[in-house]
Amino acid sequence: MDPYQVTPELVKHIAALASLDLTPKEEMQFSKELNRILDHIKHLQSINTEEVEPVFHTSWTLNRLRKDEENPSLPPSMILRNAPEREGNLFKIPPVLEMTSKGDDSEAFSEEDKTSNGL
Amino acid sequence: MKLWDKTLLELHKLLSSREVSSIELLDSVLQRIHEKEPSINAYLCLMEQAARKQAETADRRFQKKENLTYLTGIPIAVKDNICVQDYPTTCASKMLKNFIPPYNATVVEKLLDSGAVLLGKTNMDEFAMGSSCENSAFGPTRNPWDTSCVPGGSSGGSAASVAAGEAVGALGSDTGGSLRQPAAFCGVVGLKPTYGIVSRYGLIAFASSLDQVGPLARSSFDCSKILQCIGGYDPKDATSVQLEISELENNDYFQKDNSQKYLEEIKNRIIGIPEEFLNEGTDSDVKQAVTQAADCLESLGAKVVMVNLSSLKYALSTYYLIASAEASSNLARYDGVRYGLRISKEKSGEMFKTTRSDGFGKEVQRRIMLGTYALSSGYYDALYLKAQKLRHLIKQDFDKAFQKCSLFLTPTSxxxxxxxxEKISDPLTMYLSDIYTIPANLAGIPALSVPVGFSSKNLPISVQLLAPRFQDFLLLMVGSFLEKLSLEIP
Structure with missing residues (x-):
């Protein structure tokens, strides 16, 4: 499998990984463009890097931990100002899982859970 | 009074002596903005009311002679990927069209603390991906020197605003040349600081290991004052270097206030021109500008030598793998859930996909695709990891070369x-315009673009200077000898 070449099927797979919805025309277009870019960078494979360590960033700092102290954070109202849809102090989104009549689990949350979630 | 064509230093003197007020200065610049914007389109949002309040506060500071800095009362533009609280920050993307940040970027806090006046948010390539400002979802910015030309990108709006007299200085960001290339195209000075010395907190992420905020202004001196303001350790940025900007200022040659001393610093320095930087695709006008800059440095007593940086041949390819990979990861957050665009659908999965396909422009999608591919199972080692190893080689190559030379001189573009x-339909050709600026981002070193003359078509031409880490002020000092500042603003 040549990493410097993509097929339209692979492009479809990448689009799914990237959560992009491509039309068949866009899939063809991206295949063409990605192949052109990959062809241009193909020369990299001839460089021997077996003994080389990767460098992920250049600030030469190690993980820096902050002190375990309480600090005020932004109030929820400020954060939720940008929410496309909200309910109370929650971001509201369409269902993630299918609801079946049998598996309706609205009772699965106790009243206490709902309150603590701000419902 | 016409004040918009002056440098930050000139204006600081006028403000300090109370010959002009911050309000007068702001009025002059706003008038210029309203005159030029129809043909330039540098701004996405103007903050007139807030700016007026900031200018009044600055005037009070001058009256009381309290907390005065070089930036007090100076009108500054901010690129639209840097968060300013309560004003839209869109990254020139449909995805963030309605996004209002709930906090200020650290660099914005620092500007406000110093008494600067924030004019507005400037246009850019969407999510800072591009080299022409044509990838903006809100229409391109035009080059003040020739409105049929691009201003460069991605900080095209910031560079054009300074060049046109619509701002005295500006903040931009640079991931692969996004400050320096537009600075070169618009004939202003642009600095990409050493990675880690300017906080990225509140800068909307593109490729986190490469992104840096930096200044654009009419002179190297002006840039040094903006850098002093925005630089320094910030605990809110995990990659911020634990150094105060004052520690770097030991190298601030302008503070020594004695040009004879700077000259001593240039004398006998060895300045390298990497052969690889003068490739076939480079215009003769540009090559000539580099030669003239080299002559100028030699006349000041420096020694100019040709050097070899063979790893530069693969910098561009390495960059596009790393930058796209990091972008694909950073931009995964735009899903229509917490902020930004949402295209409503019955299921969340569909909502994510439709929102992302509708909200991102073509170039952004192209890079997300390339980056996702480079990180995906089965290709990670051959593409992403390979690129990170090549980055190590590039960095080592620079380290070695800096043992022989203290600076490098190259074209900017x-x-x-x-x-x-001209190039918008061909991504690869567009990418090639960043070939000289990209290595500095990969190596994490500072790089400066200074205008040195004009092409045969009367467009600005610049050269680039590169220095080892933390030598930002050395770059600015040497740049001040090379810069040919245009006396007339287009």
């Missing part, structure tokens, strides 16, 4: 500004 529409 292979050409002067190109026409709007």
């Amino acid at each position: 292979p050409t002067a500004a190109f026409k709007i529409g």
